[in-house]
Amino acid sequence: MAPVRGDGMRGLAVFISDIRNCKSKEAEVKRINKELANIRSKFKGDKTLDGYQKKKYVCKLLFIFLLGHDIDFGHMEAVNLLSSNKYSEKQIGYLFISVLVNTNSDLIRLIIQSIKNDLQSRNPVHVNLALQCIANIGSRDMAESFSNEIPKLLVSGDTMDVVKQSAALCLLRLFRSSPDIIPGGEWTSRIIHLLNDQHMGVVTAATSLIDALVKRNPEEYKGCVNLAVSRLSRIVTASYTDLQDYTYYFVPAPWLSVKLLRLLQNYNPVTEEPGVRARLNETLETILNKAQEPPKSKKVQHSNAKNAVLFEAINLIIHSDSEPNLLVRACNQLGQFLSNRETNLRYLALESMCHLATSEFSHEEVKKHQEVVILSMKMEKDVSVRQMAVDLLYAMCDRGNAEEIVQEMLNYLETADYSIREEMVLKVAILAEKYATDYTWYVDVILNLIRIAGDYVSEEVWYRVIQIVINREEVQGYAAKTVFEALQAPACHENMVKVGGYILGEFGNLIAGDSRSAPLVQFKLLHSKYHLCSPMTRALLLSTYIKFINLFPEIRTNIQEVFRQHSNLRSADAELQQRASEYLQLSIVASTDVLATVLEEMPSFPERESSIKKKNVPENEIRESKSPAPNAVNSNANADLLGLSTPPAGVNNTGGSGTLIDVLGDIYGNNNAATYNTKKFLFKNNGVLFENEMLQIGVKSEFRQNLGRLGLFYGNKTQIPLTNFMPVLQWSAEEALKLNVQMKPVDPTLEAGAQIQQLLTAECIEDYADAPTIEVNFRYNNVPQKFSIKLPLTLNKFFEPTEMNGESFFARWKNLGGEQQRAQKVFKAQQPLDLPGARNKLMGFGMQLLENVDPNPDNMVCAGIIHTQTQQVGCLLRLEPNKQAQMFRLTIRASKETVTREVCDLLSDQF
Amino acid sequence: MMLFMLLFSRQGKLRLQKWYMAYPDKVKKKITRELVTTILARKPKMCSFLEWKDCKIVYKRYASLYFCCAIEQNDNELLTLEIIHRYVELLDKYFGSVCELDIIFNFEKAYFILDELLIGGEIQETSKKNVLKAIASQDLLQEDEAVEGTLRDIGLL
DSSP states (O other): OOOOSSOOOHHHHHHHHHHHHOSSHHHHHHHHHHHHHHHHHHHHSSSOOOHHHHHHHHHHHHHHHHTTOOOOSOHHHHHHHHTOSSHHHHHHHHHHHHHHOOTTOTTHHHHHHHHHHHHTOSSHHHHHHHHHHHHHHOOHHHHHHHTTHHHHHHHOTTSOHHHHHHHHHHHHHHHHHOGGGSOOTHHHHHHHGGGGOSOHHHHHHHHHHHHHHHHHOTTTTTTHHHHHHHHHHHHHHSOTTTTGGGEETTEEOHHHHHHHHHHHTTSSSSOSOHHHHHHHHHHHHHHHHHHHSOOSOSSHHHHHHHHHHHHHHHHHHHHHOOOHHHHHHHHHHHHHHTTOSOHHHHHHHHHHHHHHTTSTTTHHHHHTTHHHHHHHHHHOSSHHHHHHHHHHHHHHOOTTTHHHHHHHHHHHHTTOOHHHHHHHHHHHHHHHHHTOSSHHHHHHHHHHHHHHHGGGOOHHHHHHHHHHHHHOHHHHHHHHHHHHHHHTSSSOOHHHHHHHHHHHHHHGGGGTTSGGGOHHHHHHHHHHHHTTSOHHHHHHHHHHHHHHHHHOGGGHHHHHHHHHHHSSTTOOSHHHHHHHHHHHHHHHHSOHHHHHHHTOOOOOOOOOOOHHHHTSOOHHHHHHHOOOHHHHHHHTTTSOSSSSSOOOTTOOOOSGGGOSOTTTOOOOSOOOOSEEOOGGGGSOSOEEEEEOSSEEEEEEEEEETTEEEEEEEEEEOSSSOEEEEEEEEEOOHHHHTTEEEEEOOOOSOBOTTOEEEEEEEEEEOSOOSSOOEEEEEEEETTEEEEEEEEOSOOGGGGEEEOOOOHHHHHHHHHHTOSGGGEEEEEEEOOSSOOHHHHHHHHHHHTSEEETTOSSSTTOEEEEEEEEOSSOEEEEEEEEEEETTTTEEEEEEEESSHHHHHHHHHHHTTOO | OEEEEEEEETTOOEEEEEESSOOOHHHHHHHHHHHHHHHHTSOTTSOSEEEETTEEEEEEEETTEEEEEEEOTTSOHHHHHHHHHHHHHHHHHHHTSOOHHHHHHTHHHHHHHHHHHEETTEEOOOOHHHHHHHHHHHHHHHHHHHHHHHHHHTTOO
8 A cells, every 4th residue: 555645644544444444333333333322522612623523523523424423513613624724624525515515505605705716716726616515515605605606607718727626517517406506698608618618628528518418408519519410520539649648548538529420419400500510520430430440459448548539429320310311320330339348338238239239220220130139138147238139130020020020039038138038028919010011920929928928927918818809800810719728728818817817708609619619628728727816817717707707608507606605705815705706697587689788799999009119218219318229118118008997196197098087177187186185176066077097077066045056976986887876974973963964876787987076965054073984896807896985065165255444354354353253373374475375275165255445455354154053153264375475374263263273274275 | 416325344344335316314224224235135146227217327336335326317327437447447546446445544535526526416527637626625635734743843944
């Protein structure tokens, strides 16, 4: 170990050695605690520590923190170090703060002051230290405090180059947290012209900044394109000796080149000017040419730097997607990399080719490398490279090579890594569907998928194959035959049983003529799997059996026997029991005609674009985001592939397909809450009360005096009926003495896509608190569901608005001054404070909003009478905003205490 | 933009961490744990890049130390490898054949050098000479101060 320059800290070195010598974790913790106690006592002690000691202890704390321990003191001492006149102490102070002070620390003001002082320093070393600290913290506070200084430092003629570099990146860091920090106007061109700076380091730093600014405002910074192209061109044609220390292993300025190439990718087309365009193309060609030259060094650094520029140039070529010649050359170059001995290069070449495959100009070129790519998929040692090869095969697939690629992927799947199986299965399923001309091929592929990798076949995939078979008559017989054969395997995956059960239930008759697949044989084959399957699959099989009774009356008794077995306690699952007994009854009671109608062949599914294919990322998106397909596939993993099931939860289905009660409009968010927040219905009577992926509940209501009528509209958003549908009122008998609610029964089955209405009547007998709830119970796909929803039946619904003038208002106001008649709440306003909004709400609340009554025009006053059967309760309201504090004060005065409190509770926090 | 850089040993001990994005401490620890395990499990000839969450990881092993950087999707992987290499070169030049111990005992220096190379996750100065010059002028200030301190101690100032 070399001796350290500067002044070392002996105490720190000793401490670090001690820690390293600890034999166990416990010993280490003990040593650290001892040190912490020591430092704490030093910091607390009365004797003043000198700068060196402070520095040493702060450094020790930092070391302890970096070992992974929490540090909760020493911040103040570190901040003190910032104002030390010794650089070494200052530097340690800054380091501690960069690592340990979080952005909203109380100390930030003190820190900012110290930074300000150092920014003024004549010594560039101090200025840079301050800039680094700003960049390390990078908070809004920092942006606000330095939004003047830093841009000035950046463009001023007096600033030294090293400071300019730091200033550019510091500004970039602040811009990321506070985009408004960048001055516009004349600054724009001064910043752009940094691209012409003499100093390569300044240009490199500035290019990063400009790249971010361009992303924000491409039009304003458009002038950078010409400068960037000419700078790039000069670098690329320079000899490696020209740029001295900015040449890296014989490659001239690779960092700057890559940054400039990235900068240009913000524009498409990069430029409209033919001259600039020609120069750019020439430059890109030069880069491609250089890739063919023999290497100037055997070092990996040389090849990495050179290829970094090359890959970035290819990115730009792909991004522009307008120069067929360059695209083809890029493709050839990448093709060579596919057999390079460097794993990194092979990986990047595969990745880059994925993008090339999506361009019409280079798609065919990419296909020339198909064999090598297939080999990569099979032979690469690194799974991430294999996965990239799979991605590329997926990207290069078209109608011409689909069969071959799908076959290769299927072959590989047998031995593929577990980590990529699921994704591969999905890819194969998508390709098979997308490029199927012959649907028997499609059926074969999917059944093979299930056979080879059944565990990784998601529901969507097997749903989809069923959907396609049902919709395509020509393939039904083939599907039945193939699935029947597949089921004969001694061990077959449960997903195969599902597909088999469904397809034979629908189309088993098409193969029943063959004695090898006679009805009884089919039934016995399926039933031999029954006991190995999950309840879900068993339920599906029971449905298949009842369909068999319709298709093959001759085996009715065998099937009834099975139903009988499972209709009692032998089936642990209640759903199976029920299904079995219902099917049994159906088979006994129903005539052949009825049975044939009930169990008619499934109608075709509406032909819509398979959402399995939607998982496929649109081609232009791939190119834009440069993120290859697999990410998108994963992120959509629970998306609905078929349109068979329902939209994913959490999506507010405002437009189009899902909304049944569109007349009511106005849907509001948060649809997974079990108890639905009905506070909005304080101010309105109609709207969507509840919505999730299965069910939508709308409400329409009207009130007169103490009576109310509610219509609830239940809409089934799914493709299957909701059964055992039963809303239950949750309103205790005691409460019902105050508010009597009657509910008409509804039909227990809510058909797919259908809507039913339920009428409720309410009678307010006496004032009450809160509102009744209904609990909606039903079964979706035989899974019990339950939601509790508060009804919009709050006390204010029985308000009658009362007009009165200011005089009588204040007279009544005074009269209602008793302790029990007043209620008041002060609460924070919703942001931003919205007075017109508040007025609207009050008007919807049911009271009369009285104009020109309160001397302060911002204040709102209202009057109303609550009608109950037993009495009428007068009620006054005053709402006073405090704009400065962003608060509201709400006062309610009413002739009855309980009413006062309830109205006040209902309204607090609502504005 | 680089999101963070981690240096850890073959035994999985974290030697240096630099975060260019504000993550809560808990998240930092979690990320570190996950990445250290993932990377240590990889075999020598494997690719130096991996997709991880929504970013890319670029790593390289130098003797007993792993250097691991997270970059954004659009960043250039190969050049990130060379940022790592440049940092190693700088450490090597500064300490003279750098080893893990140098970084353990002089972790603050390792930070100072990194701050001269990268700011806010972007490369600031690619010239080795210029970075070393900046570090040298820092050291010069310190040495002056040290001399001054000694002189004062013995009563000469």
